[in-house]
Every structure is written in C-alpha cells, then in structure tokens.
Amino acid sequence: QSVLASQKSLRHRKPCKHFELYYHDILFNGTNAANATSTKVANQSLPGNFNFGMLVVFNDPITKDNHLLSPPIARAQGLFFYNKKDDYNAWFAFTLVFNSSQHKGTINIMGADLMAEETRDFSVVGGTGDFFMTRGIATIRTDTLQGAYYFRLKMDIKLYECY
C-alpha cells in the first residue's frame, strides 16, 4: 500500500491548528459609508423574499471576541451572494488576511452557507505566509443578525494540514 493510500485517517486526527474568530459585516445602506465594511454589487434579480441574486463584496473585521469594536486581528476579504428562493441561503469565497505581530499570512476559504443549519462547514483550500499551503475546515455559526445591515458569524477554524 502506497504512502498515498486513498483512505487516510485524517478525519479522526486533531487539527494541527485550531482557533475561533468572530466576523463582523456592516452592509452599506446608503448613509453609513464611514462604518460600512461591505457593499452590494448587485441587487436581488429573482423575485421573492430572500434576496436571490444579491451579491455583496466585503472587507470585514475579524476579532477574537464578539465585540465589533475589539481590535481586529484579521480582515475577511471576499464576496457572498444569496441563492435560494424559499429561504435565506448564501455562498462565500474569501481570504482571511492576518497582519499582526502574532500572525502574518492568509487563509483561503470557500463554501455554501446553508443558513437553515445551525452550523455550516466551508473548505479551507489554501494558505500563505504563516499558513503556507494549509487545508482544513471553517465551521461557521450565525452569532447575531441585526436587521438587514449587521450580522456577526462565529468561525471555528480547524486546520488539518500545516507545513
């Protein structure tokens, strides 16, 4: 059996790195440009109540605790869009950008945000700098949702390949 056996036991391993983060998104509402961290690139285009087609580009602060005003330890740069007719549901692709004395580097992430589920898993598909070539899972949970213009996610990042 080769070293590259196709059935590996990584699933039951502990992550090589594991940390929790909070992600804050403040959508531009026409008047909050100073505070906004994201903006609609396209409006909903399929009729209905759940924003199907609305696409948002973001540069969102990431904090260690759930306080919006805590010092950001990273930024999440990317996009999401809503894509369901009968419920809220989204799709994300983004980069966590770390640039502090503790961590320098990026983590690249993509996946479906199945908002009807309490937790949802994205794929960590790569990384750079301190996170060189990493892979893993980012589990998210909606921590709060305040109207249409602020939401906060709790992100639990488990890296299973570290180099």
Added chain:
Amino acid sequence: QSVLASQKSLRHRKPCKHFELYYHDILFNGTNAANATSTKVANQSLPGNFNFGMLVVFNDPITKDNHLLSPPIARAQGLFFYNKKDDYNAWFAFTLVFNSSQHKGTINIMGADLMAEETRDFSVVGGTGDFFMTRGIATIRTDTLQGAYYFRLKMDIKLYECY
C-alpha cells in the same frame, strides 16, 4: 526520499470515489420564477455575441440521471460568468451540497469551462462532511443546451484524496 516526495504517482491511481451526476440550469427569463434555478446578476458588458461579462448565480438541482424532474440528490450552489469575445466560454465556482440519507456534506469546485472543448476539467478543491478534505477532478460535458434558458451538464467526479 521523503514521504512528501514532490513527484507522486497519484495520476495513475484509481479515484477513491467516482460518480456521475447531471446538473440542470434553468435561467430566470423574467416570467419563469417558479421554475428558474439561476438568475443573471449582471448583463453582458463587453459588446459582442458571446455574453462576455454576463454573471449568473445559481442553485441548481443535481440528479443521478439526465431527467430534469428526477429527484435531486444534491444542489449546485455558485456562480458562473461568460468571459470570451469570439466564442462561448465560462468560469465556474460552486459547491455541491448533498443532504440525503446516502450522502451528507459538500464538495467545493472551481475552474474554467472551456466550452469549445468536448470535455473540460474543474478542480475539486475541498470538501466537508462525508467529503471531508477531499480533492480531485470534476470533468464536465454539455449534455444538452436548449436555447438561452436551459442547459444540462454531465459531471464526472473523480476524487483522488478521501479521508
């Protein structure tokens, strides 16, 4: 020679998982909201005949056979856009979302849809749940194209890393 030899022989291995799927896309045309599974987020913006710049967001049913009305075994959630001046050509990023008694989890995919080729290869860049950390190749083929509002792809998914 290290375990992580840079030249590995995965290429000639059999996939650890292999399955075929059909992907159905019904574009919103202004009057078919009940049936539509995708919607234009941006219209073509570069003049010409091949939709360069048209961007579509989708939540498309995935079936085991080529019948649109077969029970979906997954959804494909993501986006594509056209990006060629002198022919149809697209770029895709999406997540296959499985939520059945047989499979729970997601597969994350991206790549260029070189529509002039009979088959095109996307990268499977990650997975979650039953597809934890998977990687591989998704080969697609246009199965049918019915005007501007319905197309069907045959997807041949070969996973070479399974955990």
Added chain:
Amino acid sequence: QSVLASQKSLRHRKPCKHFELYYHDILFNGTNAANATSTKVANQSLPGNFNFGMLVVFNDPITKDNHLLSPPIARAQGLFFYNKKDDYNAWFAFTLVFNSSQHKGTINIMGADLMAEETRDFSVVGGTGDFFMTRGIATIRTDTLQGAYYFRLKMDIKLYECY
C-alpha cells in the same frame, strides 16, 4: 508518528515546478472592444476613491516576458474586485489555462491582492491536465500600471505538490 504528520517540512523544500509569467489586463473603456481583455461587471458602489465594489471579469493573456504583444502562452480567466475604502486593494479568483505544445491543463488560483504590499501571495488550490491536482503559491508583483485601463502583473508560480 503517522505518515500524515500534521507538521510537515514542505515549507523548506524546493518547488517541484517553478515558473514566471506576465499577466496583462486591458479593461474595456467603452471604445476599445477590439483590444480589451476584461470588462466591468459592476461599478463601484461604496462612495470613495478606491473603487470599492467594482467587479471585473477577465480573459487576460499570459506571456513569458513583459511584452503585451508577445505570443500568449496561457490565458487567465476569472474575476477580481476592489474591496477597500482607503486604498486600492483587490481579491482574485481565476484559472490559468494552458493550451500549447508545451503545456496543456489548468491551474486554479485564489487570494487577496494586498496592493499596498510589494509582493502578494495567492493560493494555487488545484490543477488539471499537466497540472493534475497541483497545489502551491503564486506570488504577484505589479509590473506596471498605466492609468485606469492597463496593468501588468509579474506572477511567480511555485508548485509544491506535483503528481
């Protein structure tokens, strides 16, 4: 210690493949359709000077040297958008498509383009054909910037997993 030790020494290895490329982007300005290789899909939507929210779809020629008119050895197909309020900063996802006698296949890339840094690292998250299942790092550097409608990047691609 398992074969899949979570701390691996890939970081200090030499890449299994290493090459430099130049990426040329000519944005459609309303009158240059014949030469343009990219087009705005959405205009800036957050007020300010740095195009936050502007999203561009591209099919850009890749050359071996820095001459725009050198024969392309590949195309870069994908999207980028600007996402910062107080400086230029972008996010990219794209596929390098090789179709020559030398190379056939694709390389899939995503990451944050931290334009304030002299060099920025993207993740190579997968590949097909000659680049089957590859992973690595693409380091970019702005080689030139000519007004709002032409820029050139130097890309240094280091692949650390080759199959």
